[in-house]
Structure formats: structure tokens, C-alpha cells
Amino acid sequence: MTMQTLTVKLPAESYPILIGQGLLSQLSSFAPYIHSEQVLLVSNETVAPLYLEPLKKTLSDYELDTLILPDGEAYKNLTTLNQIFDTLLAKNHHRDTTLIALGGGVIGDMTGFAAACYQRGVNFIQVPTTLLAQVDASVGGKTAVNHPLGKNMIGAFYQPQVVVIDTEVLTTLPARELKAGLAEVIKTALIADADFFVWLEENINKLRDGDQKALSHAIARCCAIKADIVAQDEKEAGVRALLNLGHTFGHAIETIQEYKQWLHGEAVAAGLVLAADLSMRVAGLPDTDKQRIEALIKRADLPIAIPQDISSEQLVAAMQRDKKVQGGKLRLILLKAIGKAYIEENTKQETLLSMLDPASS
Ligand code: NAD
Ligand code: GLY
Numbered sequence: 001m002t003m004q005t006l007t008v009k010l011p012a013e014s015y016p017i018l019i020g021q022g023l024l025s026q027l028s029s030f031a032p033y034i035h036s037e038q039v040l041l042v043s044n045e046t047v048a049p050l051y052l053e054p055l056k057k058t059l060s061d062y063e064l065d066t067l068i069l070p071d072g073e074a075y076k077n078l079t080t081l082n083q084i085f086d087t088l089l090a091k092n093h094h095r096d097t098t099l100i101a102l103g104g105g106v107i108g109d110m111t112g113f114a115a116a117c118y119q120r121g122v123n124f125i126q127v128p129t130t131l132l133a134q135v136d137a138s139v140g141g142k143t144a145v146n147h148p149l150g151k152n153m154i155g156a157f158y159q160p161q162v163v164v165i166d167t168e169v170l171t172t173l174p175a176r177e178l179k180a181g182l183a184e185v186i187k188t189a190l191i192a193d194a195d196f197f198v199w200l201e202e203n204i205n206k207l208r209d210g211d212q213k214a215l216s217h218a219i220a221r222c223c224a225i226k227a228d229i230v231a232q233d234e235k236e237a238g239v240r241a242l243l244n245l246g247h248t249f250g251h252a253i254e255t256i257q258e259y260k261q262w263l264h265g266e267a268v269a270a271g272l273v274l275a276a277d278l279s280m281r282v283a284g285l286p287d288t289d290k291q292r293i294e295a296l297i298k299r300a301d302l303p304i305a306i307p308q309d310i311s312s313e314q315l316v317a318a319m320q321r322d323k324k325v326q327g328g329k330l331r332l333i334l335l336k337a338i339g340k341a342y343i344e345e346n347t348k349q350e351t352l353l354s355m356l357d358p359a360s361s
Contacts, residue, residue: 112141
């Protein structure tokens, strides 16, 4: 079995990302990074029946406790977070304990935040089980829960000891979730790697069909790009913001839909097309590049426009409420070319409206 190892190099501490098939059943994926007898495995009611027993078997030498949380973004809140603290305290976990997050981005973000807070910080390990979490959420140390007034509003930057990516778990992921993860893969190529974008154009059908070899390549490339960006700017003072390409549009769609219709990746996909359209108008992105972006997203079977029941005005108003608005001007990530993203500080509302609704201008 082949395994790839990447490193997230940070000033304080570096950590590895392990990528391979079947890593969940190998003690060597975990043992070097667990410095305790006690381990708390945190998963949810969908992922646990699939992968908790195999992981428990791998880690049978440790004192294992498990916590199975309800599934869904709706539960990514302080009440659920408190269940993690309740379990840690009830089971008398010490400061040297290790938390392991087995699940998608929701479980990873919550378990990471619990690890950041419990006794002022304990070790944790990410075992991401969705494509989105494998290519994005599990890497880089952003942890958080939602507040009724805002998504990811309570959290911390807190890095794991290791990220263990077993690509085999993607075989049980619903097709819609796999495609949503592909939106973040396409985003990553657009930000930083034109050659990877070409590779995606050649391999998108394989990725959509869950081909393990193609998925492993895409995951490794995305993790390498993200690791490089995070190494330059761990706390998002600058370049890390590039990872938000398409996200201001996407978040606006998700907010208007109250997170009940499109998946995050689906909203990001439409957001990428809108960012490309705007980039063509204000940043010199060639029309042919914009068309390639739209075509790839369409081939990934992802949305290329905002939902029909959302008006341009509604979208722009929701974007203005986004935390990235500074002094009335929107801060957006745009593209000068495929593989070359930059931060545009000066997008005016009128420019957006005339792009979204050309007839009205
Ligand atoms: P998710 O965690 O809700 O998982 C999606 C669904 O897939 C869930 O129903 C889950 O139970 C199920 N699932 C997970 N793995 C499975 C598997 N192998 N087989 C079958 N079903 C499986 O969603 P997500 O897309 O992984 O993550 C979204 C979350 O990640 C959001 O809360 C977002 O804010 C966060 N996020 C964080 C970062 C970061 O940098 N920390 C980046 C992007 C997204
Ligand atoms: N998902 C964006 C980031 O990690 O910065």
C-alpha cells in the first residue's frame, strides 16, 4: 500500500498529513502522534456505524472512550461542544489526553475547538471522512462552532498533531457530498496551480466516479497547496484569504437559504463562476479562462449560477453583510488568470449588480 506524507510547516510546530488507502486500520498512522494512554474518539451517528469499530480495533492498546454526536451543521454549536467537555470530564481525561475527530468538517471543526479549550489545550488528531474535509477543513487548524447569529463565529486557530486521510472512506460518501468536495478541489487549482487545473479538466469524470487513484492525486495536490498557504500565513493576515475564492458569493447563497438547500460546496461552485465572471470584467481574466472554469464546474455536475429564486439585489445585500466588507467596499478574491488569485479590496455594489443583472444596467 502506498502512502504519501506531506508536512504543514509552521513556526511553532510542524505536523504531517498522511494520505493513503486503508490508513484507518494501521496503528502506525496514529501511534507516533498519541502521547497518552487516554483517547477520546469523537464521531457522529452516520460515520460511527461505518468506521468507529475499525478505528477502535486499530487503537485497541489505548484506553478508549467514544462520543457519538448527532449529524449535521445544525448541531455544530456550543450545546454539542459541551457534550465533548462533559464526556472528557465524566471520564476523567487528563491534560495529556488525545482527541480524535472521525468525520467530516463539522466533527473536525468541533473536536478541534474542544481540544483547543479543554484544560487550555490538549492534543488532537484529524481523521477526515468527506472529500471536503480531506482537501480543506482538516488542514490548517481553523476550528469553530456556529452561533445563532453567525457561522463559525466562536473558534480558535489550533493545529492537530497529524491529519490521517484514508481515501477508502470516500467509497461510502453520498455522490452529492463527493461532488460538493470537488468544488473546493477546483477552487484550490484556480487559486494557485494552472497545471493542476488542466489535470482536473482531464480527470474530472474519474473524480466524479470516485476513482481512488485520481482522488488520491487531487487530495494530495490540494493539501500541498493549502499547507503551503497556511505555512505563509497561519492566522489569515494576508495570503490565506485566497482560500476564500468564491466563498463570499457562496456564503451569501447559503445565508439566504438559511443553510437548508444547497451544500456548502454547491454554493461555492456557483460562487466560483461568479468570481470568474467578475474577474473577467475587472481583473483581466481572459474570457476563454472564464469559459473553461464554467465548463469544468458544469462537468463536475455542480451549479454554475445562483438559484433562480434568489434575486441579484438579495445576493448583493447578503454579501454586504459578510464579515469581509470593509468601509462599504467588498473585499473579494478574484483571478488574474487560472492559477493566479489575488485580493481585490475595491469591488463596488454597482459593478456586482450590473454583472448579475446585465439588463438592469
Ligand atoms: P459534514 O461534516 O456535515 O459531512 C457531510 C455529511 O457526510 C454528513 O452527513 C456526514 O455524516 C456524512 N459523512 C461524512 N463522512 C462520510 C463517509 N465517509 N461516508 C458516508 N457519509 C459520510 O460536512 P463537510 O462538508 O465535511 O464539512 C462542512 C463543515 O466544514 C462546515 O461546518 C464548514 O464550516 C467546515 N469547514 C471548515 C474548514 C476549516 O478550515 N476548518 C474549511 C471548510 C469547511
Ligand atoms: N477554508 C479556508 C481556510 O482554511 O483558511
